[in-house]
Amino acid sequence: MTVHHTRMLILGSGPAGLSAAIYAARAGMNPIVVQGIQPGGQLTTTTDVENYPGFADVIQGPWLMEQMQAQAEHVGTRMVWDTVTGVDLTRRPFRLNGDGGDVYEGDVLVIATGAQAKWLGIDSEEAMKGKGVSACATCDGFFYRGKKVAVIGGGNTAVEEALYLTNHSPDVTLIHRRDSLRAERILQERLHAHPGITVLWNREVAGFVDGGGTAGLVGLDLRDTTTGETSRLATDGAFVAIGHHPATELFRGHVDLDDDGYIPVQPGTTRTSVPGVFACGDVADKVYRQAVTAAGTGCMAALDAERFLAAAEHESDREAMREPLREKENAEASW
Ligand SMILES: Cc1cc2nc3c(=O)[nH]c(=O)nc-3n(C[C@H](O)[C@H](O)[C@H](O)COP(=O)(O)OP(=O)(O)OC[C@H]3O[C@@H](n4cnc5c(N)ncnc54)[C@H](O)[C@@H]3O)c2cc1C
Known part of the structure; x- marks a missing residue:
């Protein structure tokens, strides 16, 4: 068993997870992305994509996701081919178990596990x-x-x-x-x-x-x-159009979910019910469900997570600075 530690652990390698990774890596967070069983996410299952900004010609979904992954790796993201099967969010760093036995520890966690469309399930x-x-x-x-x-x-x-x-x-x-x-x-x-x-x-x-x-x-x-x-x-x-399954079973009982299984976030942010855990993309969005909105909220999650860490580290520095003072006060009080 190998334990992998990172300041920012990202679950999911669709547009949300990879955008979060690009921002996290460029902020010096050395993120790890656990890719899951669908590396690149839902867009790898389609062909023509005509509405992702930046391309005058029709592009292919799998190609777009290859570009996002290459960009994330280029700026310093570590991609891991594993699927998370267990979580412990009660301890810090957060501890997640991979399917192959490895353990992933993150000081903060970004959940970008997406939502799969429900299909009829008929032969053709x-x-x-x-x-x-x-x-x-x-x-x-x-x-x-x-x-x-x-x-x-x-x-x-x-x-x-x-x-x-x-x-x-x-x-x-x-x-x-x-x-x-x-x-x-x-x-x-x-x-x-x-x-x-x-x-x-x-x-x-x-x-x-x-x-x-x-x-x-x-x-x-x-x-x-x-x-x-x-x-x-x-x-x-x-x-x-018979609904979607957000990929959140793993988090039931660990993070608040709404009645449909989506992860609610505080309005205007990607913060979940657990401090230090952020959600982005389709897993937290039952309205828009687009690659560009997933990428946008992925960026938000990385920025929210980075600010959370900076504030927590500032607080622990202040605590560390207060410690000698407290020791001095205690020593004086004991006279
Ligand atoms: C056929 C099809 C065509 C589409 N066409 C378009 C389009 O033209 N334009 C557009 O804007 N949008 C399109 N969409 C929608 C778009 O693909 C989604 O909105 C977008 O992919 C959502 O991104 P996401 O990163 O939130 O999640 P996803 O892309 O769903 O990625 C989820 C990721 O989480 C990973 N994961 C899940 N569980 C775990 C786990 N336990 N451990 C680790 N990883 C895990 C998966 O492996 C995957 O990598 C299309 C969707 C489909 C299905």
């Missing part, structure tokens, strides 16, 4: 991801300009995604397996008032239809949840 889904099937309208809606799209789900996210997609598509269908939506009333009103959105009630997706060759998705096989009747809906794009 995996093969059609990136070929017409997506879990992020903000990310991929633009690719369906002027085309027919469908959104699957019935909560706030599904309704928001359907409304967002009307910016690009003249024909949006919302598919929901029940006869009423769970979304907030105000969102439902906007949805029903929109002329470009049709709702298909009591339908579930039984299959994604591949047009073959380079065609990608051409339709959805639907099943009526009340009658069992099957039908096919022609569509160019399908957005699965």
Whole structure:
């Protein structure tokens, strides 16, 4: 077993963790990034990225993450290929256990473990991801300009995604397996008032239809949840919007989580319920979930963590300076 100690330990190697690492390394914190089972994070699972600032041409998600990692390493980050499976946040430094038996100690901890989209789990889904099937309208809606799209789900996210997609598509269908939506009333009103959105009630997706060759998705096989009747809906794009799983199970009971499992942070900061522990990126964000917002909050986490350490070290210097004085006072008092 090897114990690795760092002033700033960062969990996660997506845009949030790597941005935190770039700032931490440049502040002389010698950060360690534990990469987890998805080095580079969610963007490594996609192809075209058109909305990350700084690139006039379409770039590839995996390439962007390689660049971020190279930049983090270039300024002094140590990348470790391990996954954290246990945490002890009651002691200082914080102590985390890696899957392979190594121990990671951090004077401060930045949690950037992300959130994974929930998928339907049907056979054809995996093969059609990136070929017409997506879990992020903000990310991929633009690719369906002027085309027919469908959104699957019935909560706030599904309704928001359907409304967002009307910016690009003249024909949006919302598919929901029940006869009423769970979304907030105000969102439902906007949805029903929109002329470009049709709702298909009591339908579930039984299959994604591949047009073959380079065609990608051409339709959805639907099943009526009340009658069992099957039908096919022609569509160019399908957005699965049934929620996300923040990767926080590890922290349950150690850091406050909200009802959906996300890590709440103090407004305007990345501070969590545990002093010295900071959260950034999708693990603390159920609203925006974008690479650029993850990178932005990653930067915030590194700056918050660095300031926390500086204040703690200043306080311990003051304590150390007070110590001889206290000894002198005690010696005088004992006369
Ligand atoms: C298919 C797809 C396409 C997308 N397209 C776009 C787009 O075009 N533009 C855009 O802005 N956004 C896009 N997004 C969203 C974007 O990818 C996310 O918002 C962003 O990646 C979030 O970054 P993050 O660093 O918070 O988390 P993630 O990227 O999810 O990274 C989480 C990291 O945590 C690590 N981890 C998890 N658990 C542990 C553990 N126990 N120990 C150690 N490490 C751990 C993982 O290995 C991973 O490295 C897309 C997402 C998907 C899924």
